[in-house]
Amino acid sequence: MSSPVYQDCVLAHGTRGERERLRLLEELSDPSTIAVLERLGVASHWQCVEAGAGHGSIARWLAARCPDGSVTATDLDTAFLEESPTPVNMTVARHDVTRDDFPAGSRNLVHARALLGHLPDPELALDRMADWLAPGGWIVVEDPTYLPAAASPYPQFAALLEACQTLLARTHGTDHSWARRIPAAMARAGLTDIGMTIRVAVCGTDEKENAFWRRCFAQATPGLIATGLMTAEQIAAAVTHLDDPAFTDTAWMMVTCWGRRPS
Template sequence: MTASSGTAAPTDASKERWEWTEERYRDGVFSHAVATERERLRLLESVLDDHTRGHFQRLGLASGHRVLEVGGGGGSVARWLAGQGADVTVTDLDTTYLDELSEAGVRVLRHDVYTDDFPQGSFDFIHTRYVVIHLPDPERAVARLVQWLKPGGVLLLEEPAFFPIKDSPHPAYRKVMRAFRAHLESAVGTDTEWARNLPVPLRGKGLDGIGYDARLQRIAGGDNEAEWWRLTLEQTRAAVVAEGLATDEDFEAAYRELADPGFHDLSLAVFTAWGTRQGS
């Protein structure tokens, strides 16, 4: 059974780059109503989940820990956490792909991380992946997440930065990636380079033991990363073309590059940062 949060937090627009409404994200580029969205999320999980699991294990995840998975997407991380014996709450603006997890003992909650609240000190771990960069003020979101941790609880963020794709030597890939980035920034409001600041945004928010790592995602023609990009680009193609950022011919050329077994390049840079809430 899916619950819905009725507790709203006050907003502070002093640092917001634009006005947040959940519809801007939920019903736009990444809407669950798009026919290919679940497969797109599955492909993303296939290239990111091993890294996510490794971070949880290194940071001391144990059976019985109360874990909040924010923006659960296709649900693979929440399912794995439940399999480790954690007490899992998973949230999203649209829980269509998550509702089945309730059968595995996961609490599924339609919840807006930017406006809805949890009681302070509720969780031993809080994790987000590819979520915070889409919010008007990512640092405000981080501060909210910290408040929901118990003293000694761990915040784990995984967020991408787009700088590796901007200077690709592959012309079609480079052009549509730049166009996609521009569309995300204007239509969704994504700050495509915010993650490059990590771990600095975790400082001054009541966290100790702050750490981070970074990696460059590699992409090869026809692999899961390439197919994830093809579906991601195709979901935005009509809007990008309408905005005059690229043409249909540019997209088709990029798809040919992404399908070519000889294609090798960089995808996104993924920054992971963590910290432990102060107190005892």
């Protein structure tokens, strides 16, 4: 059964522009995700789960890397995953990671990006996903977090980023501080060989990053105005920074953590 919360929020797949936003997220995030997966040594026979797969680029990458194995790409809403033909060793499954399980010890790799921070209890979800791992199997969890707004030299832009976080927190409980707690949660789940790396998203000089954030801000705008978090004028003034060639600031940081079930 699916959670109604995510599917009602501004990031639901039915929201105008969400397909393009997820496509940009993949273009921006896949290189660092793939670098970590390659470092872990994804092998051709691995059985993988890509949880909350979104548009599915990492699921497809895993399917290509594991020709003698398989990947199950799960999501609450599988419409984007079903838009193009799936490789023979890839299965698309409608699956709520807060309720639905895979058999314990059945997977060599579980990956989830920009998923757990949206869940009501990310640590519990991590524990459950860790149970799916075979001995020696890896889990990779990625979630974004932000630098303090007050540290930005661009108060309007920082206020908009902060208001978007507040909107997501209020509308479906997204916790952007979770990302920093992932390694400790992995240790509590009994995982070993824990590691962490961070990709900083830089707005201003990176046109692709700007395009991603324009989409995020456009999708958040009705909610920001309706909840009184920002006025249309304040949002417009903040977004204008993205047109300024001299503007450079961080948006978010994508935290990537990995851990292994002991052999």
